[in-house]
Amino acid sequence: MNQHFSGEEKIGSIVSVFPGASHLFKEVQIDFCCGGDRSLLEAIRQKNRDEHEILRRLNESFAEMKNKAEQGGTDWREEPIADLIDYIVNHHHAYLRKELPLLSEFITKVLRVHGGDHIELSLLHKRFHQMKIELDQHLIAEEEALFPLLKQYASRPVPEKHEQVIKSLRELETDHSAVGYYLREMRTITNGYALPPEACRTYTVAFHKLVELESDLFQHIHLENNILFPRIENQEVR
Ligand SMILES: [Fe+2]
Ligand SMILES: [Fe+2]
Secondary structure: OOOOOOOOOEHHHHHHHOOOHHHHHHHOOOOOOOOOOOEHHHHHHHOOOOHHHHHHHHHHHHHHHHHOOOOOOOOOOOOOHHHHHHHHHHHHHHHHHHHHHHHHHHHHHHHHHHOOOOOHHHHHHHHHHHHHHHHHHHHHHHHHHHHHHHHHHHHOOOHHHHHHHHHHHHHHHHHHHHHHHHHHHHHHHOOOOOOOOOOOHHHHHHHHHHHHHHHHHHHHHHHHHHHHHHHHHOOOOO
16 A cells, blocks of 8 residues: 555545545546546646645545554455445445435425525425436446446457457446536536525435435446446456
């Protein structure tokens, strides 16, 4: 494991080595799932942030994590690929299947009650549901076709399947970029999920749940884009 980060590392690999970095990246709005193959310095400069400050905080929290007793987390770069796929489905897909319908109800109710005073809620409702449709279809595609194909390929990386597998990975990455776009849009529309003073309970819960959804999707897409897909791509064809 690295002793510290210089900033030249790719964002995705920093989060792979140190998942806790995701909190800092979220705070300073550096996209670590879809924009994971840029170097950290590149991303900081694009955002016009103070690179010394961000690197200092990153390295401090990294050192703190290392000082803590053995962390119980799983290193998904090392575990069998089939286990990683099962974890993504049982953990992140299950979360979406439970939360997306609930959020749909909440956001619809908030639009009905507060839409008159807050015109942005109608665009939020639209973007959320566009993302929900994309995600519903994306989960079906992953679970029914692509993950079984990836599992099969991981156990037997035959040359005949190589092209099909790589094409599937690129399609999934395109879907992920679309999700990243909707998440950014929703954050902008709501001014960072800022609640108005008169927000009722449903309004509050809906925004808290949207923030949680964003975190879960970042982690989910990170596991797929930055860990699962490169592991599949780097399998030696035989
Ligand atoms: Fe997924
Ligand atoms: Fe995915």
